[in-house]
Amino acid sequence: MLYPMSPKVVELKRKLESFMDRHIYPNEERFYREAEELGPWKVYPVVEELKPLARAEGLWNLFLPESGHGAGLTNLEYAPLCEAMGRTHLAPEVFNCSAPDTGNMEVLERYGTEKDKERWLKPLLAGEIRSCFAMTEPAVASSDATNIESSIVRDGDHYVINGRKWYTTNATDPRCKICIFMGKTDPDNPDRHKQQSMILVPMDTPGIEVKRPLPVFGFYGVPDRASEVIFTNVRVPKENMLLGEGRGFEIAQGRLGPGRIHHCMRLIGLAERTLEKMCRRVRSRVAFGKPVSEQTVTQERIAEARIMIEQARLLTLNAAYAMDTVGNKVAKAEIAMIKVAVPNMACQIIDWAIQAHGGGGTSNDFGLIQAYATARLLRLADGPDEVHRNQIARFELKKYTNA
Structure with missing residues (x-):
């Protein structure tokens, strides 16, 4: 092999594949059935039943490369484990390695304050809550992210957020408690890549409406809980800004x-x-x-x-x-x-x-x-x-x- 696996990864892969044989594959049919019957607004019981088992076997947060919260694997080491999890839609969340939570946890780890980490990162790492990432918008070609029109306006000790987002994965999940929102704080900046910022928005903040789930090829819950979300005069503390204005x-x-x-x-x-x-x-x-x-x-x-x-x-x-x-x-x-x-x-x-x-x-x-x-x-x-x-x-x- 050009990229041989270390003994540590070989052992983790063995444990992961054994867990999947014992618990994941036998429950796939149930997972798809629950997703279809319960829909995108509900928690699927099979996932919650399997998560404690995975955590007990040390198969938890394997994706985190830099922090002390995961297995401390490099991207190269994580690759065969991630590949194994990708064999079925059920697996990634069971091991707390599913998008968009993985990306959001990495953002909080790198750019969040200690208060942010305590309030949001800690329960995400524990698999107690879920999160969403609000970037794509229906009114513009979001393949060019500089087109984003949602606004983040400073008002004293707060920011006021307005915008319409879609394909915001996880927003319909009742466990989704925190959103990382991307919008413009400086729309007139001549550098189009410094107009945008990212800010933390608790999902119970007044003014947030999870309008509807969006089907992906007719599937509302699997493979994705894609959602449309409306933000109307949503006020969050200025401390929720990540890294600083213009650094989105x-x-x-x-x-x-x-x-x-x-x-x-x-x-x-x-x-x-x-x-x-x-x-x-x-x-x-x-x-x-x-x-x-x-x-x-x-x-x-x-x-x-x-x-x-x-x-x-x-x-x-x-x-x-x-x-x-x-x-x-x-x-x-x-x-x-x-x-x-x-x-x-x-x-x-x-x-x-x-x-x-x-x-x-x-x-x-x-x-x-x-x-x-x-x-x-x-x-x-x-x-x-x-x-x-x-x-x-x-x-x-x-x-x-x-x-």
């Missing part, structure tokens, strides 16, 4: 780098699980006198899927290594490349698996359309493909500025 983009870049690579790690696990399902399905079905697994087109797709997964994994491990050794800012190109390559890889493999399952592949029975919803969503979340491709091209062209 700085925080966003620190937050989104790890978030993007975590998404890619999980998607590789989802693609692996999907390929397994595909292989088992085609070996058990006969069409036109021979197993579907012996049809040449099936074999070509299986071969291509294996090649694509291995390529995506190596690219992701390389990005993780770069983040660990030279930092997120220097590793921007590597992060951008995986954010394009991995979701597209996953979409293609899941599509082939749906085809291999026949009509059943389009039902909820095999978990494939839920998987596709996740993969397709991630070609947009944390920056769409087009933005990352443009960024990669600019990095490449810069090499030949004086050519």
Whole structure:
């Protein structure tokens, strides 16, 4: 292996996979059923039952690289564990390693005051509450975050917040107690990247309306609790401002780098699980006198899927290594490349698996359309493909500025 696992990671991976065999996979059907029956406004009991078991086995907050609250793993060390969790929608939250809480916890760890950490980070680390991140807006093209129109206006010892956000993950969850909100404090600043700020907004503050859940390919609770949230004259203390006015983009870049690579790690696990399902399905079905697994087109797709997964994994491990050794800012190109390559890889493999399952592949029975919803969503979340491709091209062209 180019990136061998340390003994510590090997042992954690063994424990994680054992836990998933004992507790996660046997409860998947129940998880999807609860999500469908209870909807996005409720807590799913199966998740709350499994979280104490995971914590008792030391499989908790594995994502935190720098603080003393997690396993102290680097991005490279966390990669195989995150991949394993990504094999099923149920796993990440059970281990307190799900978005957007992971990113929000990292923001609070890096930029929050001691008071913020006590009030919000501590219960998040304990899995007692959840959080949301309000950035995307329906009225503007949010792929360019400088378009954000929501306002954060200073008024004495408070800030007054107004705006309409959507795809604010977790907002419908009754455990969601804190929001990290991005809006403009200085809309006239000539530097468009210093107009925005981020601020902590308790979700019980007057003026917040969680208007509706937003379905992702018809799913309201899984794979995402996407939500639309209205903020009307919401007043929060000035101390809730993170890092200072005009530093929202700085925080966003620190937050989104790890978030993007975590998404890619999980998607590789989802693609692996999907390929397994595909292989088992085609070996058990006969069409036109021979197993579907012996049809040449099936074999070509299986071969291509294996090649694509291995390529995506190596690219992701390389990005993780770069983040660990030279930092997120220097590793921007590597992060951008995986954010394009991995979701597209996953979409293609899941599509082939749906085809291999026949009509059943389009039902909820095999978990494939839920998987596709996740993969397709991630070609947009944390920056769409087009933005990352443009960024990669600019990095490449810069090499030949004086050519």
